[in-house]
Amino acid sequence: MDLIIFTLAVLDGLAYASQVFMVAVGMTLIFGVMRILNIAHGGFYAIGAYLSAGIGLAIASAGLSPWLHLPALVIGAAMAGGVLGLVIERFVLRYIYVKEEVLQLLVTFAIFMILEDVQRLVFGVQPYAASSLVDAMGTINVLGIPYNAYQVLLLPGVAVLTLVGLRWFLHHTLLGHLITATAEDREAATAMGVNANRVFLLTFTIGTVLAALGGAFAAPTTAVQLGMGADMIVLSFAVVVTAGLGQVEGAAVTAVLIGLGRSFAIYLMPELDVLMPYFIMMLVLLVRPNGLFGTVQTRKI
Amino acid sequence: MxxxxxxxxxxxxxxxxxxxxxxxxxxxxxxxxxxxxxxxxxxxxxxxxxxxxxxxxxxxxxxxxxxxxxxxxxxxxxxxxxxxxxxxxxxxxxxxxxxxxxxxxxxxxxxxxxxxxxxxxxxxxxxxxxxxxxxxxxxxxxxxxxxxxxxxxxNATPEMLASVLYLLKTHPDFETIAVVNQDYAWGRDSWNIFRTALQTLKPDVEVVAEFFPKFGTPDFSTEITRLLAMRPDVVLSTSWGGDLDNFVRQAKQRGLDERSTLVLPLAESSLERLGEDMPTGAIVGARGDHYYAHPGYADDExxxxxxxxxxxxxxxxxxxxxxxxxxxxxxxxxxxxxxxxxxxxxxxxxxxxxxxxxxxxxxxxxxxxxxxxxxxQGLEDQMLGTAKQVEGKDIAELCDITVFPAEAITTPAGEDSTEWLKGLSADLLDTDVTTYPGCH
Amino acid sequence: MRGGRFLLLGVVALIALMPLFAPWSKTFLVLAIAKGLAVLGIVVLLRAGQVSFGHALFFAASAYVAAFAARLLGGGELLTLLVIGALGSGVLGLLVGLFVVRYRYIFFGMLNLAFSMVFYAVLEKFYHYTGGSDGLILSRPSVLGIGLERLPFEYTLFYVALATAAVLGWLVHRYLNSAPGRALAAIKTNETRLEYLGISARGTLLVAYVISAMLAGVGGTLAAVMQGLVTPEYAYWVRSGEFVFIAILGGAGHVLGAFAGALVYEGVRMYLAVLAADMWQLLLGVVLLVIVLFASEGLVGLWHRISGRFAPAGREAS
CATH class of the missing domain: 3.40.50.2300 (Response regulator)
Structure with missing residues (x-):
C-alpha cells in the first residue's frame, strides 16, 4: 500500500470517525452518569436528522443561502433534543431509576420503538435529502482526489469542538463537576447535597441534544430514511463499551480506532468492514476489561 | 369459496x-x-x-x-x-x-x-x-x-441482461468496470447475473473492484474515494431507495460521474427524488418498461x-x-x-x-x-435510457430510450440462468429493439 | 395454591387443544414456544444477574446447523435435527462462553451482542454458503421415519414442541433449585463469597451459559423447522432484545414466565400488526412501557398478586 493510498485511507477514516463520535458521545455521557444504556438514542439521532433535512429543504425552497443551514440545524437539533430529552426524562425515565438496570434498558427499547413509528407518521416513508450545504461548500483536492469539504473539514472540526467543549464543561464548570461527581458515586454526591434528579435531567438532556446534533450534521451528507436510527445504535453500543464507562475521551479514541479500522478494511479487505467495530471492541476488552479508560467499578457488598 | x-x-x-x-x-x-x-x-x-x-x-x-x-x-x-x-x-x-x-x-x-x-x-x-x-x-x-x-x-435475468446490452450498445469500447451493490441477496445475485452476461458477451472486460457495503449505509465516501483513484470506465449499482440516492448524490458531489459512467438499473424509482442530482450520462433502468413519461404511450388513454x-x-x-x-x-x-x-x-x-x-x-x-x-414466468419487455438534466425541469429526462423484447432476453423455461447466460452469443446485440429518439 | 395449579393445567390444556379450533394458530404457537425456550435460556442467566444481549446468536446458529444437517442427510429426521441443532449451539456456547464468562454486567451483555452481530454479518456475507439474506430452505423432515403431509406434520410438530417445552421447562426448574443453580444465584448476590467457598464462579456461570445456549438452540431449530426457512434475521440484535424483553414480561425469575411471556408477546405483536399495520411498533412500544412501569414483576408477578388475594394465609413460596 503506497503512501498516497495510505493518506487517503487515513483521511476517509477520520471523516467517518467524526460522525461516529458525534453519535456515540451522547450515549457515553448518559451511560457514565446514569448507568442507563439509552437504546432510544438512535431515535433521537434520526429525529435530529429528519429535522435538519426539513430545515435544509425549507431554506432551499425559500431561496435563502445554504450557509444558513449550518446555524439553523444546530439550533433546531438543540431545541428538538432538548425538548424531547426533558419530556422523556421527566415523565418516563424518572420513574424507573429505582428499578433494575434491565428494566431501565427495556424502557429505552420501548421508547425506541415508539420513536420509529413516530418518525414514519410525522415524516412519511420517502427518503429526504437536503444536500445544498454540502454542494455549497464544494470539494477540495487532496492528492488528486476530490473530497467534500463538508466531510473532511467541517465534520471533524465540529467533532473536535464538541470534544473540547465537553471536556471543558465537565472539568471546569460547576455543573460539569456535579455531573462528574454523580457519575463517580451517586450516593456520596447526594450525601454532599447534590440534587441527583436535576443532574440526571441535565445529563439526559445533554445526551439527547448531542444525539440530535449528530443526526443533524449527518443529514446533509446522506438521504435521511426510515431505519437509520437502528443501525446507529449498535455502533454506538460498541463505542460506549470500548471507551470505558462514561469516558468522553475514550469515546473519541474509540471513534478514531473504528473509523480507521473500517476505512483500512475497505481498502484491504472490503468484506470485513462491518465487522471492524466488533473486532476492535473484543480486542480492547481482552487487554483492558473495563474499556480503554475505564476504572474498576467497586461493588458494594 | x-x-x-x-x-x-x-x-x-x-x-x-x-x-x-x-x-x-x-x-x-x-x-x-x-x-x-x-x-x-x-x-x-x-x-x-x-x-x-x-x-x-x-x-x-x-x-x-x-x-x-x-x-x-x-x-x-x-x-x-x-x-x-x-x-x-x-x-x-x-x-x-x-x-x-x-x-x-x-x-x-x-x-x-x-x-x-x-x-x-x-x-x-x-x-x-x-x-x-x-x-x-x-x-x-x-x-x-x-x-x-x-x-x-x-425477473432479475432479463432486467440485468437488458442493462448489459444497453451498456454495450451505448459504450461498446469500455474496458474496466466496478460494482457498488447493497450487501444482500439482490445485490449479490444481480451482480452475478450482470457479470456472467457481460463476460460472455465481452470477455476482455476487467472487473477492477467489487464493493458490497452494508444495506442502509449512509456513507459511501471511502468506496467513492477508491473509485476516484481507480478510475474505472463504468460503475454499476443495482441499489435502490435511500441507498441509491445517497450513492448517486455523493458520487456526483465528488465528480465520480465525470470520471466513470454510472449504470443504475433501478434508478427509475429514484428519478423524482434525485431531481437535479441525477447526473447527465447515467444509464437508468426501470425493471420493465416503466416510465411516467414513456414516449411510446404518450397518447395512450x-x-x-x-x-x-x-x-x-x-x-x-x-x-x-x-x-x-x-x-x-x-x-x-x-x-x-x-x-x-x-x-x-x-x-x-x-x-x-x-x-x-x-x-x-x-x-x-x-x-x-x-x-x-x-x-x-412472465415475459415483460425491458427499458433503459440515458439521463439528461434539462434547464428548468425538476426531473431528469431519459434519452435514447431502448426497449428490449422479452422473448430474447428471458431465460428459456427449464434452464438455469447462469448456465444460459454463459452460452449467449454476440448475435444478441443485433436483436430487434424499439428505440425512441430524442429525450423525454 | 391448589386452585392455581388446576387453573394452570387448564390453560395448558387449552393451548394444547387450540389448533383444533383454529388451524392457523399452530404456526403462532410453535413460534411462541420456540421463542419461549430461548427466553428460558435468558432466565437461567438472569438468575446470576447477567443479561445476554446476544442470545440470538445461539438461536440462529442451531437453526443454520439444522439446515445444513438436513441438507446433508437429505431431509433428516425431526428429533435428530433438534438434537443436532442443540448440540451445535451447545458447542458454540462453550466456545463463546469461555471468553465471555470472565466479564460481568454491561460488558457481558455487550460482548454477547458483539458476537451475535459478527455472526449476523457473516451469515449475510458468505452468501454462497449461507444463502445470504434469502437464507436456506429447510424442507420438511420425516418423523420417526415417516414422511408426513403438511397438515399432519404441523400437528406433530406442535405437540413435539409442547412436549419439549414441558420437559425442558421442568428440567430447568430442577436445575435452578439444585446446588449448581443456587451457586448461580450466588453470583448475583455475592460472587466473592462464592469463591471463598471454593466454588468457581466462572465455572458455574459457564455451565449455565452452555445450558442457556442449548435452550436457545432447541428453540431456534423448532422455529426453523416450522418456518421451513432460516434467515440471518434469526441473529439480529433486535431479536436478542426481544428475548430479554419477554423474560422481563413473563417475570424475570420464573420458568413459566418465559413461556407465558412469549405467548403474550407474540399474540400482542400479531394482533397489533393486523389491527394497525401502520402503527404496530408504536403500540407495541406503549404496551411494553406500560408493563415495565406498572407490572415490572411480569406476568408471573401479576399472577401471584391476583391469586394471592384468593389464597388462604400460609402459602408456600414458589
Missing part, C-alpha cells in the same frame, strides 16, 4: 360430481362469491416502503376503478395488506390466516425476493393462487414447479389515465412498483375473463382460474405481458 384445507372437501367434490352428472353444474365451476378477497403483501414500513407505499396507492386506484365498473364480472374486490416490514414470520402467519381462516381468494406476494421464496411453497401447499407481483429473484421458478404460483412481471390518477392521489409520479401492481390487477381481470369464457359463463374455481393464467396475455399500463405456460 376458494381452496382451503377443509377435510370435507372430498365430500364436496363428490357432491359436485354428482350434481354435474345430473347436468346441473359444470366441472371447474364454483359459486359466484360476494366479493373477491385479495391479500397483498408489500413493505409498508422500513426503507423498502419507498416501493410499498406507491404500490399500495396503485392497488387502491385499481380496486376503486374495478369496483366503479361493477367489479370483476359483477363481483367487487376487497383488499387487505400485509406489511412485509413486520418480518417474514409475520408475513407467513398472516398469509396463512387470510387464506385458511378468512378464505381469501387470491394473494399477491411479495416485494422482497426472500419473501417470495418462502411464500411460493406455502401458496402451493395451501392451494391458493399467488401472483408474484414485484420480487426479482429468478430462483423460484428455476428451482421448483408450481401449479398455483404465477409471475406477472419479469389507459397509460395516461393511470399516471394522472396516481399523481392526483399521491402527488408523485408512479414508479415501477406501482406499474407492477397495475400489471397484477390487469392479469387477474384478464384471467377471470378467460376462465369465465372457457367455462361458458360459470364462475371458475381455483383450478380453472389457474388454468386461465397459463399462457395468459394481458396489458398493464404499458406493454403486453405473457405468462409462459411452461414455468409460469
Amino acid at each position: 376458494m381452496g382451503t384445507s377443509n377435510p370435507l372437501r372430498p365430500l364436496g367434490r363428490a357432491f359436485l360430481a354428482g350434481v354435474c352428472a345430473l347436468g346441473i353444474g359444470t366441472a371447474g365451476a364454483a359459486d359466484k362469491p360476494e366479493q373477491i378477497d385479495i391479500g397483498i403483501s408489500a413493505f409498508l414500513s422500513g426503507p423498502a416502503s419507498v416501493f410499498g407505499e406507491p404500490a399500495r396507492a396503485a392497488a387502491e386506484i385499481m380496486a376503486e376503478r374495478i369496483n366503479a365498473n361493477g367489479g370483476i364480472h359483477g363481483v367487487p374486490v376487497n383488499l387487505s395488506f400485509i406489511d412485509e416490514g413486520a418480518g417474514s414470520a409475520h408475513l407467513l402467519s398472516e398469509y396463512r390466516r387470510l387464506v385458511q381462516s378468512e378464505d381469501y381468494d387470491v394473494m399477491f406476494a411479495s416485494i422482497s425476493s426472500g419473501n417470495c421464496l418462502k411464500v411460493a411453497p406455502l401458496a402451493e401447499d395451501l392451494e391458493v393462487i399467488n401472483l408474484m407481483w414485484d420480487c426479482g429473484t429468478q430462483r423460484v421458478f428455476e428451482e421448483g414447479d408450481y401449479n398455483y404460483v404465477f409471475r406477472t412481471q419479469a 389507459k397509460f395516461n389515465e393511470f399516471v394522472s390518477s396516481f399523481r392526483e392521489k399521491t402527488g408523485n409520479v408512479p414508479i415501477y412498483s406501482a406499474f407492477h401492481m397495475v400489471q397484477a390487477f390487469d392479469a387477474l381481470q384478464a384471467a377471470y375473463d378467460r376462465a369465465i369464457e372457457a367455462n361458458g359463463g360459470e364462475w371458475p374455481d381455483t383450478e380453472a382460474l389457474a388454468d386461465a393464467f397459463e399462457g395468459l396475455s394481458f396489458r398493464g399500463a404499458t406493454s403486453e405481458i405473457t405468462i409462459r405456460p411452461a414455468d409460469h
Whole structure:
C-alpha cells in the first residue's frame, strides 16, 4: 500500500470517525452518569436528522443561502433534543431509576420503538435529502482526489469542538463537576447535597441534544430514511463499551480506532468492514476489561 | 369459496360430481362469491416502503376503478395488506390466516425476493393462487414447479441482461468496470447475473473492484474515494431507495460521474427524488418498461389515465412498483375473463382460474405481458435510457430510450440462468429493439 | 395454591387443544414456544444477574446447523435435527462462553451482542454458503421415519414442541433449585463469597451459559423447522432484545414466565400488526412501557398478586 493510498485511507477514516463520535458521545455521557444504556438514542439521532433535512429543504425552497443551514440545524437539533430529552426524562425515565438496570434498558427499547413509528407518521416513508450545504461548500483536492469539504473539514472540526467543549464543561464548570461527581458515586454526591434528579435531567438532556446534533450534521451528507436510527445504535453500543464507562475521551479514541479500522478494511479487505467495530471492541476488552479508560467499578457488598 | 384445507372437501367434490352428472353444474365451476378477497403483501414500513407505499396507492386506484365498473364480472374486490416490514414470520402467519381462516381468494406476494421464496411453497401447499407481483429473484421458478404460483412481471435475468446490452450498445469500447451493490441477496445475485452476461458477451472486460457495503449505509465516501483513484470506465449499482440516492448524490458531489459512467438499473424509482442530482450520462433502468413519461404511450388513454390518477392521489409520479401492481390487477381481470369464457359463463374455481393464467396475455399500463405456460414466468419487455438534466425541469429526462423484447432476453423455461447466460452469443446485440429518439 | 395449579393445567390444556379450533394458530404457537425456550435460556442467566444481549446468536446458529444437517442427510429426521441443532449451539456456547464468562454486567451483555452481530454479518456475507439474506430452505423432515403431509406434520410438530417445552421447562426448574443453580444465584448476590467457598464462579456461570445456549438452540431449530426457512434475521440484535424483553414480561425469575411471556408477546405483536399495520411498533412500544412501569414483576408477578388475594394465609413460596 503506497503512501498516497495510505493518506487517503487515513483521511476517509477520520471523516467517518467524526460522525461516529458525534453519535456515540451522547450515549457515553448518559451511560457514565446514569448507568442507563439509552437504546432510544438512535431515535433521537434520526429525529435530529429528519429535522435538519426539513430545515435544509425549507431554506432551499425559500431561496435563502445554504450557509444558513449550518446555524439553523444546530439550533433546531438543540431545541428538538432538548425538548424531547426533558419530556422523556421527566415523565418516563424518572420513574424507573429505582428499578433494575434491565428494566431501565427495556424502557429505552420501548421508547425506541415508539420513536420509529413516530418518525414514519410525522415524516412519511420517502427518503429526504437536503444536500445544498454540502454542494455549497464544494470539494477540495487532496492528492488528486476530490473530497467534500463538508466531510473532511467541517465534520471533524465540529467533532473536535464538541470534544473540547465537553471536556471543558465537565472539568471546569460547576455543573460539569456535579455531573462528574454523580457519575463517580451517586450516593456520596447526594450525601454532599447534590440534587441527583436535576443532574440526571441535565445529563439526559445533554445526551439527547448531542444525539440530535449528530443526526443533524449527518443529514446533509446522506438521504435521511426510515431505519437509520437502528443501525446507529449498535455502533454506538460498541463505542460506549470500548471507551470505558462514561469516558468522553475514550469515546473519541474509540471513534478514531473504528473509523480507521473500517476505512483500512475497505481498502484491504472490503468484506470485513462491518465487522471492524466488533473486532476492535473484543480486542480492547481482552487487554483492558473495563474499556480503554475505564476504572474498576467497586461493588458494594 | 376458494381452496382451503377443509377435510370435507372430498365430500364436496363428490357432491359436485354428482350434481354435474345430473347436468346441473359444470366441472371447474364454483359459486359466484360476494366479493373477491385479495391479500397483498408489500413493505409498508422500513426503507423498502419507498416501493410499498406507491404500490399500495396503485392497488387502491385499481380496486376503486374495478369496483366503479361493477367489479370483476359483477363481483367487487376487497383488499387487505400485509406489511412485509413486520418480518417474514409475520408475513407467513398472516398469509396463512387470510387464506385458511378468512378464505381469501387470491394473494399477491411479495416485494422482497426472500419473501417470495418462502411464500411460493406455502401458496402451493395451501392451494391458493399467488401472483408474484414485484420480487426479482429468478430462483423460484428455476428451482421448483408450481401449479398455483404465477409471475406477472419479469425477473432479475432479463432486467440485468437488458442493462448489459444497453451498456454495450451505448459504450461498446469500455474496458474496466466496478460494482457498488447493497450487501444482500439482490445485490449479490444481480451482480452475478450482470457479470456472467457481460463476460460472455465481452470477455476482455476487467472487473477492477467489487464493493458490497452494508444495506442502509449512509456513507459511501471511502468506496467513492477508491473509485476516484481507480478510475474505472463504468460503475454499476443495482441499489435502490435511500441507498441509491445517497450513492448517486455523493458520487456526483465528488465528480465520480465525470470520471466513470454510472449504470443504475433501478434508478427509475429514484428519478423524482434525485431531481437535479441525477447526473447527465447515467444509464437508468426501470425493471420493465416503466416510465411516467414513456414516449411510446404518450397518447395512450389507459397509460395516461393511470399516471394522472396516481399523481392526483399521491402527488408523485408512479414508479415501477406501482406499474407492477397495475400489471397484477390487469392479469387477474384478464384471467377471470378467460376462465369465465372457457367455462361458458360459470364462475371458475381455483383450478380453472389457474388454468386461465397459463399462457395468459394481458396489458398493464404499458406493454403486453405473457405468462409462459411452461414455468409460469412472465415475459415483460425491458427499458433503459440515458439521463439528461434539462434547464428548468425538476426531473431528469431519459434519452435514447431502448426497449428490449422479452422473448430474447428471458431465460428459456427449464434452464438455469447462469448456465444460459454463459452460452449467449454476440448475435444478441443485433436483436430487434424499439428505440425512441430524442429525450423525454 | 391448589386452585392455581388446576387453573394452570387448564390453560395448558387449552393451548394444547387450540389448533383444533383454529388451524392457523399452530404456526403462532410453535413460534411462541420456540421463542419461549430461548427466553428460558435468558432466565437461567438472569438468575446470576447477567443479561445476554446476544442470545440470538445461539438461536440462529442451531437453526443454520439444522439446515445444513438436513441438507446433508437429505431431509433428516425431526428429533435428530433438534438434537443436532442443540448440540451445535451447545458447542458454540462453550466456545463463546469461555471468553465471555470472565466479564460481568454491561460488558457481558455487550460482548454477547458483539458476537451475535459478527455472526449476523457473516451469515449475510458468505452468501454462497449461507444463502445470504434469502437464507436456506429447510424442507420438511420425516418423523420417526415417516414422511408426513403438511397438515399432519404441523400437528406433530406442535405437540413435539409442547412436549419439549414441558420437559425442558421442568428440567430447568430442577436445575435452578439444585446446588449448581443456587451457586448461580450466588453470583448475583455475592460472587466473592462464592469463591471463598471454593466454588468457581466462572465455572458455574459457564455451565449455565452452555445450558442457556442449548435452550436457545432447541428453540431456534423448532422455529426453523416450522418456518421451513432460516434467515440471518434469526441473529439480529433486535431479536436478542426481544428475548430479554419477554423474560422481563413473563417475570424475570420464573420458568413459566418465559413461556407465558412469549405467548403474550407474540399474540400482542400479531394482533397489533393486523389491527394497525401502520402503527404496530408504536403500540407495541406503549404496551411494553406500560408493563415495565406498572407490572415490572411480569406476568408471573401479576399472577401471584391476583391469586394471592384468593389464597388462604400460609402459602408456600414458589
